[in-house]
Amino acid sequence: MANKAQRPVPPIAPASSTTAPAAPAAPSAVRGASLLIALQIASRAATFIANQLLLRFLTAQLLGVATQLEVYYLSVLFFARESLRVAIQRQGGRETKDEEGKDGKKKSSSSSSQSAVNLAYVSILLGVLVALLLGQLYLTSINTTDADNDSDSDDAHPPFLVPSLYLYAIASAVELLSEPAFVVLQLRLQFGARAAAESVATVLRCATTLGAAVLSTRLANASATGTGLDIGVLPFALGQLAYGVGLLAVYTWFGTALARRDGFSLLPKRLTTNSNNNNGNNYNSDDYALQLFDRPTLHLASSMSVQSIVKHVLTQGDTFLVSIFSTTTTQGVYALANNYGGLAARLLFQPIEESSRSYFSRLLADDDASKKGEKGNKGAKGSKDEKNDNAPASRAAHDLQTLLKLYLLFSLVATAVGPAAAAPFLGLVTGPRWAASGAAATLAAYVWYIPLLAINGVAEAFVASVATQAQVYHQSVWMGGFSAVFAAAGYICLRVLDGGAIGLVAANGINMACRIVWCLVFIQRYFAARGVSFFGDAASSLMPHPLSVLAAVVTSAAVRRLVPAVSAVAGPVAQMTQLAKIGILAVPFLLTV
Structure with a gap:
């Protein structure tokens, strides 16, 4: 049963040497991997079919520019959330064991979930800053390219490149907004929610990208000159924005249901110190930055960031x-x-x-x-231990x-x-x-x-x-x-x-x-x-x-x-x-x- 007052998550610390580690169930990990593989096959199949149709409307230059924008998008997401995701997963592995009582029954996990949610908002803040920084660097690079090349050269950028860059930046921010729900669902091994989210998002991206490309081609062919509406790489940007919206909608749906059931919030919330915990542990508020973020996890994430x-x-x-x-x-x-x-x-x-x-x-x-x-009790342990x-x-x-x-x-x-x-x-x-x-x-x-x-x-x-x-x-x-x-x-x-x-x-x-x-x-x-x-x-x-x-x-x-x-x-x-x-x-x- 969940505690009425939220307790802070214990810092990453060594567990008692007398407690045998509780290994995760291998079948659940295998089922999770199998589900993700099936999801990837289905989503990639849909993306593959859409890409084959898109290739009929693309030139090599457009595909090259679209690849540059995708690298920008992936870079924003990677720098904003990769190290924090790994650190939160490792925190979750330790806290799962800390939350188990002597009778083998799992205690409330609302505090650990709230801690993970709070840390996810660091990714959102980092994402906004990285998107602005990398976006400015990319704009500088294409302006330099324009100065060095003629407008008719092969390296001249396609139309709507700058608006497409802005859309990619917005899409990265929208996807990062789903991070609080994602990290909690990932800690709880809710692979079904991830499968649903990525499936919906992939369908939206394929339909939006292909629809925009086909529509612009038909409108261009219907114009007097045949080139009246060349939107360049804009279909890719619209498709990526649709992907982020799909992820945010589905993850929010599943995350809200889980938060309501387990008694935590998908918004940042202070973790209060409670000396009368069910498991008898007393946590120091100094272990948390601003009473929101677990310091050991932040330190681990910062070490992994480089x-x-x-x-x-x-x-x-x-x-x-x-x-x-x-x-x-x-x-x-x-x-x-x-x-x-x-x-x-x-x-x-x-x-x-x-x-x-x-x-x-x-x-x-x-x-x-x-x-x-084991080192501290080497003389007292037998070969069986x-x-x-x-x-x-x-x-x-x-x-x-x-x-x-x-x-x-x-x-x-x-x-x-x-x-x-x-x-x-x-x-x-x-x-x-x-x-x-x-x-x-x-x-x-x-x-x-x-x-x-x-x-x-x-x-x-x-x-x-x-x-x-x-x-x-x-x-x-x-x-x-x-x-x-x-x-x-x-x-x-x-x-x-x-x-x-x-x-x-x-x-x-x-x-x-x-x-x-x-x-x-x-x-x-x-x-x-x-x-x-x-x-x-x-x-x-x-x-x-x-x-x-x-x-x-x-x-x-x-x-x-x-x-x-x-x-x-x-x-x-x-x-x-x-x-x-x-x-x-x-x-x-x-x-x-």
Whole structure:
């Protein structure tokens, strides 16, 4: 039963060493990941269909500018909420255990929910400031471009670019307004609410973007000159605004119902000190800034913010490099290949990464505290107690090994048949104009980058779940070094070797390999400190079976030899025939794996 007076949330502190950590139920995490994967497949399918229709109305230049605006939008959201989201999830994992009484029954969680809501408003404030700052920087850059180029050049910006930028800024603010409800629903593992919100928002975005593009084209064709209403990238901005409105409406609906039921508010509310708590704990008001924000969580978020900035620069670094070293037309070609190449990452890897981050945070929330307690009572503990204390770490190691093994098997399949299927696939879905532009070769190269993207995602999710503030800072320093390596590799591949978009994929691969090595070293040391061997004897079990590797090599060679490449301008029948041949050759390989 909820307390009548709200009590403040306890600070992140070590739990008693005599209390065994309560691990989260694995089936709930698996169901959550499965639901998010199904959601991503459905929403991405709708987005994919809408994008194919949009490509009939777009030029490469418009797609390149739209990509720049999307990077602006994602940057605002990332800088405003990423580090706070991770910190709140880790706070939630610890507080879930603190709220359980000696009888095993969960106490009221209204205080922890209110604390999370209050922290979410920090994201809103940061989002407004970042949107203004980045927006001004972008306006300065396009004004400089206009001064350096003629209005008829390929780099001249399309019409309605500045109004579109304003709409993207408003859309980011609208989406951030849903953050208080989102963080509470995420802490309660309410994946159904997230599925509903993202589904509704995706449908609204697709319908608005496509409808605006089709309407403007028809009005332009109906005008006297045929160019009477060229609205440029405005359909993308309107679609993004519709997406934010959809998220805000659905999250507010579910969040309001949850707040009414559990006795907290979706508006910021002071957390009062109560010395007569049901669990007997007395909290100090000094643990809260302005009696609103949990100080340990704010400190953790601030420590992660530097890492988040570096991580975002590395994640979006390809777009930054392309914008510096190429025209908007080239950016559009790369963006097309990147969108299709990253489809698997958005459909499968992203929901698994988010779910595993939440899962490992809860599973290992008390691990460090238990380890400290074990050192303090080393002489009094027996081998059975030590085994129990290592149970969460052993379980986490096993689950992480399973994820990596599945990713490596997926990598075999992707690299064996993906490069050969890139050209006919792109020619079939986008038409000969895009396939002949160089996007097909870039997509084929991108297939080799997908396995690195997958492994890095789950490895960094684990690091974010368990790393201390000092370790986060240490990782940020290394990430800064990797960003320098990435910049150097990008310059060599793009300017010195003139590798174009393919060279950019190679630079990304070098950067991602560095990040993977760092994460694997951290993971090995983390489990070794807890008496669990992560690699060791299990290293061989992580690798695919030699017969699977041999089947992948044979399949790749057979596809290149038996399926001749068709022209990029070939008709859809030839493209479908080639894809069918590749699929037939892939069946024995899949059965072998």
